[in-house]
Amino acid sequence: MVTALDDDDISTILVVTAHPDDVDFGAAGTVATFTDKGIHVVYCIVTDGDAGGFDRALDNGGMAALRRAEQTEAARRVGVKDLRFLGYADGTVEPTLGLRRDIARVIRQVRPDRVITSSPERNYARIGPSHPDHRAVGGATLDAVYPDARNPYAFPELLVEEGLEAWTAREVWLTGGPTPNHYVDITSAVDRKIAALRAHESQVAHLDTLEDFVKGWLSATAQAAGLPEGSYAEGFQVVPTA
DSSP states (O other): OOOOOOGGGOOEEEEEESSTTHHHHHHHHHHHHHHHTTOEEEEEEEEOOTTOOSOTTSOHHHHHHHHHHHHHHHHHHTTOOEEEEEEEOTTOOOOOHHHHHHHHHHHHHHOOSEEEEEOSSOOSSSOGGGOHHHHHHHHHHHHIIIIIITOTTSSHHHHHTTOOOOOOOOEEEEESOSOOOEEEEOGGGHHHHHHHHHTOHHHHTTOTTHHHHHHHHHHHHHHHTTOOTTOOEEEEEEEEOO
């Protein structure tokens, strides 16, 4: 059975997602528990999410700026202040060498103990997390963790031109996949997760039942984790990568 590293042994966590709001749907409650413990959390957002939203009076440039601002506010609500936006085109992300290099660069800059990203596997039981961009970013992030970021001979320009020494992240947590093997009790942080999601007004303002919807699946996850009735939880697949 896979056992996650103890949070007391973690000083820095990097979260890599495809779009603004991905981290908040998948892991914002868990992030809040980390920042409460004094763990430094950094977000790396691959696209600006400019193909999303319901206010299409905004052009793609305006939507991109809005969604960056929404993600920045959502991050603040769970204690995260350091965000890196890569600016890839929404809806067309592929796990290219270029994307692997860009994520490896951030890993070497941030030097995280733990990386959280989307599962590269399709989840047939709950299709929402399996957006093509999510799967592409998850796959590219795993490749950036192993072998790219730790190998000084991979993307040598990162070392030679940018002075970024190789770095080994010790584990990866995957969100939204079909086989979670680790659960975090977020009962104490569920209201901050909801607040973070509400910061994404362009995406959720039309959802009158957002809180009930989110708490419904978090409650089911807590039940799967064996937590007491009335609990809420987020699930992950932990992948040791040291």
